[in-house]
Amino acid sequence: MADLEVRVHEKRFGEAIILRELAFSARRGEFLALVGPSGVGKSTLLNLIGGLDTHFEGSIHWNGAPLYRRGQSPERLGMMFQEPRLMPWLSALDNIRLVLTDPATEGARARALLREVGLGHALDTWPNQLSGGMQRRVALARAFAVAPRLLLMDEPFVSLDMPTGNRLRESLLELWQRDRPLVLFVTHDLREALALADRVLFLSAPPARILLDYRVPMERPRHLEGSAIAALQEQLFARHPDLLSGALEPPDDSPP
Template sequence: MRDLDIRIHAKRFASRLVLHELGFGADDGEFLALVGPSGTGKSTLLHLIGGLDDDFEGSIHWGGAPLHRPGEAPERLGMMFQEPRLMPWLNALDNVRLVQAGSTDGEGRAMALLHEVGLGDAIDAWPAQLSGGMLRRVALARAFVVAPRLLLMDEPFVSLDMPTGNRLRDLLLDLWQRDRPLVLFVTHDLREALTLADRVLFLSSPPARVVLDYHVPLPRPRRLEGSEIAALQERLFERHPDLLSGMLEVR
């Protein structure tokens, strides 16, 4: 069994079947990207793994045991969403510290991470005083402040301009390569997936399942706008022209 083992037999919203016989495994330290058509259930899957929704048929195991236990939060789980979700009444430092519990050096680690993401001069700033890119950097620091073993990221860099997005992707990879959590990263951008991930999981249209588990053959570092990523994307579409429509059938 892999470190993380996902077996979702069925996830429904009312009578609508959203996920069906969706399964995959991953090992500690891997970086996986999840891509697929809009509305296919990528965010729903992250919510199940993160324990935000427990209404499903199936199992989610970490290290051979259920990831979630009744009344207990998963140990060292980090999350980052499409929106930064900062508390407007807390400054940058306190927003990062918000997820810490019982840490003996919580403030020191939070301050170090804010410096690492380039916000050493904005520790006392309120969210309303920060740009969109700076808000995402606070959220990124908050995701890593718990030293996560499992990090769930739901389109965290969506809607950012290319230079800002590239800086944040570089920061993410720097932090990931240092701490080596297992990352599950949802994106609609195949180039972003191929740039960041060790493996890309392609989901079908609903009811969603994994139709292709693709191991990215390129060494790091990779550039999203680089020719190698463009060529790799082109080869994927030549081989699987319906890849992102969710209609791919594995042969």
């Protein structure tokens, strides 16, 4: 039985239909990447799952029960956005403690997480004294601070240089493999999706639905810049040349 069941019959913004008949399921411990054309509704879908937007037709369940109830946040949900969203008046450590139920007794976990992402030396540092990559590391530690069963990540490493992004991806995978939450990870970079995820969900052009639920046929560890990821991406494009445009038309010489 799946832990997460998502059934979005329709999501609108005014007259515009953003999502329609979009459905998938997943189990805790899986890592899913969401890929699709820009503006197709990937972030909107995360907002629905996270309970930040409740105005849609459909249902979202965890273990057969509603994941959230109107006006309440889902239990043990972690989120990481494109921007770090740190409180500028709080230190790195206090930004982690902010999300804890009992900061006094759970402070050791906050310190340990910052050490795990390489910021053990910066516990008392203010956000404006941290580089962009270091701020993302604080945000990553904060996302895992609640020991999430479900972690929603909306292009968390966008605009970072490759070495910084790779260090953060390594930290993410280490934390995920230890705690095993279900991860839903939005990205525009197919190589990133193939390097990180167990499954890649490709979304169609609007109104978006799941075009292809692709299980990555490679063992870990995988290297984003490696030849194996490049070859796998080429195989996907050879079979579905318009996949990233939101279409699933096979090439002319493909069997019916």
